[in-house]
Amino acid sequence: MQLPAMGLVIYTFGNVSMADRNHGIFAIKPSGVPYSDMKPSDMVIVDFEGKTVEGKMNPSSDTQTHAFLFRSWPALAGISHTHSTYAVAWAQAEKDIPILGTTHADHLASDIPCCPPLNDEMIKGNYELETGKLIVNTFREKKLSPEDIEMVLVANHGPFTWGPTAEKAVYNSAILENLAKIALLTLQVNPSVPRLKESLIHKHYRRKHGDDAYYGQK
Amino acid sequence: MQLPAMGLVIYTFGNVSMADRNHGIFAIKPSGVPYSDMKPSDMVIVDFEGKTVEGKMNPSSDTQTHAFLFRSWPALAGISHTHSTYAVAWAQAEKDIPILGTTHADHLASDIPCCPPLNDEMIKGNYELETGKLIVNTFREKKLSPEDIEMVLVANHGPFTWGPTAEKAVYNSAILENLAKIALLTLQVNPSVPRLKESLIHKHYRRKHGDDAYYGQK
């Protein structure tokens, strides 16, 4: 319910899932139900192969994408997918969001990757499963870790974000939208601004992440 | 009342109508009345020729446009007209909104058409009737179906949306505004991004529409 409250989705757009890794299942939003009508009992329980194990409603049409990410990446227990305005604009533009400042580096130490478009075979096959595979392959090829970079853009489509909990996944959806908006405005002020330099990326990311982090409470 | 709540209109802007096809009539917003003052009893009942059959107030000045669309397109039972910011910007720019991503393809499988400007004769004649004719002619010439594409821009003016109910027509007003904003931002990120490819348009549209749709609940 935080997605519409934060202005990240309208009507039935988007979906969130939360996994129980001990039982190899996850709960996901039912397909096409407006947030304003949704009840906790409407959530559908699905296994990591994407098969419904409990619930009367159809799960989100993006369920196979969630399932593939859960079974590929053991650290994940929450996934969020929105059509938030600025993140979708970058995805439709088929562009990585460049790291241009410390607000970005506070959250991840690289550009936000944009997967290449799916080819016709992927689209005509099991589309949602292929979307999941494309995300995992993009991370593998670019040598990115889904524990360090908890967000991705799927070209022509929009953002997926994740984390160790559903709350963190939704938080990352809001952060991504914020970073997407600031990056666009930055380039409007100065189209030739360079990428943030490595020393500052490392400094800000390390303030919040890793053994020598000193941001936050113990 | 959803139009001002969704931020799609201010003050007296815009109008919505809902038809009763069995009786060949429709209810429409009274002209120039602010949403904040409007009562259900203010709605005006009009026949498909645009003549008032019940109600003490003047109907919307755009009544002839609504009437012509209802009598030309039997599947319609609701029409919504707003001056929402981004949709009006595209209409004033006299441009179709290109289909650039799956958020768009979830709702329609083509660009959002922009009718050409009315000529002087149309403007000086029965202007609102001519606006209706222009919309219907544009769809006929471009071989578009009003059941598949429930929205249009009238050049220099703004958007009209419709559907099988008034609720769906208003929903389409909100979707159109969202698509108009994302399309403008996408082109700001990457002015040379190509139109979405046909296989992906078809895939996303078919997820939600037609016999093999698998989005939503039965």
Next chain:
Amino acid sequence: MQLPAMGLVIYTFGNVSMADRNHGIFAIKPSGVPYSDMKPSDMVIVDFEGKTVEGKMNPSSDTQTHAFLFRSWPALAGISHTHSTYAVAWAQAEKDIPILGTTHADHLASDIPCCPPLNDEMIKGNYELETGKLIVNTFREKKLSPEDIEMVLVANHGPFTWGPTAEKAVYNSAILENLAKIALLTLQVNPSVPRLKESLIHKHYRRKHGDDAYYGQK
């Protein structure tokens, strides 16, 4: 109080006045008082020469501008001045807002004029009085009527709007901000879009204004 509610001002920005023409006086916002703290008894009563006749507080620093407009233009009984974002952007850009669509023509049948910058002599003299004179001179030179065009941009500064009541003046502030935003977005979609043609300007303006108007209720 509608100015902050409509998002047109923050903190102490802007001011509104309302004249009683029978007594040759007007009430105006006190200077530098936040809207959130303001009480009706804080309003200052001023004559058309700008001298305080009742009230313990200093009137708005723009009082001489209001006074000059009231004594130059007999039809006015309300004036509103904001620093609303998009209208100020056009004023700072020293550009008339071109008439690009019917939303604009519904309210006025011309571009929204931007006065030229004040020269150094005007600025160092009675600045606020000179601002009023500049507005009136601009309308005289461009042969514009303040009854037809109830809004102006002062270059480098921002918008003033007016009308036969304070409510109408504030309404015009909101309309101007809306037109300023849509015009900027229109030019971002299509930088070479032409000005709206005269027949359509005339048609839309006349739907709402003059003897043959048919918009609204009798």
Next chain:
Amino acid sequence: MQLPAMGLVIYTFGNVSMADRNHGIFAIKPSGVPYSDMKPSDMVIVDFEGKTVEGKMNPSSDTQTHAFLFRSWPALAGISHTHSTYAVAWAQAEKDIPILGTTHADHLASDIPCCPPLNDEMIKGNYELETGKLIVNTFREKKLSPEDIEMVLVANHGPFTWGPTAEKAVYNSAILENLAKIALLTLQVNPSVPRLKESLIHKHYRRKHGDDAYYGQK
């Protein structure tokens, strides 16, 4: 709490401090605590060397920046740091915000300065202290007074604002965001608009500041 209410921060972003100059200490937001969870007793009391003197939580990670500003500039008793969208965009773009209108001149009589990027040595050293030094050095080199100009952009990072109270510091954060947005839009309307001329800068700034000010109440 005004920072999230004004839309200037989300989640845990940003921080505010308020100094007691008689005792040489200041209260500052605890590090990484969401505004929605924060209690008055969570605030941390720190001396002007940045050492915690009271409180169980870790102070903001930016504490050394605040401490250095307090000990360098005696007139300050409040500092606010946000990641507000438009101010961050200008900071990431490494650009001063040019003074383009009277809304800006009402608050300060110069461009809003953007400090140059920190060099690698500064970043790898005591980063937050170096940020404070960079701000103070930038003001010294440009011969700017922190009593006249209560705001700065740190390149690649974002805005810091201050004042004689914490309330004024937060007010300045909101004003800066407003000026940053209007300046960007102004340049989108007219990329070649010149800087505001000195006579008008002086006039508007002097209406509100100094012995001959006539804005506000006595």
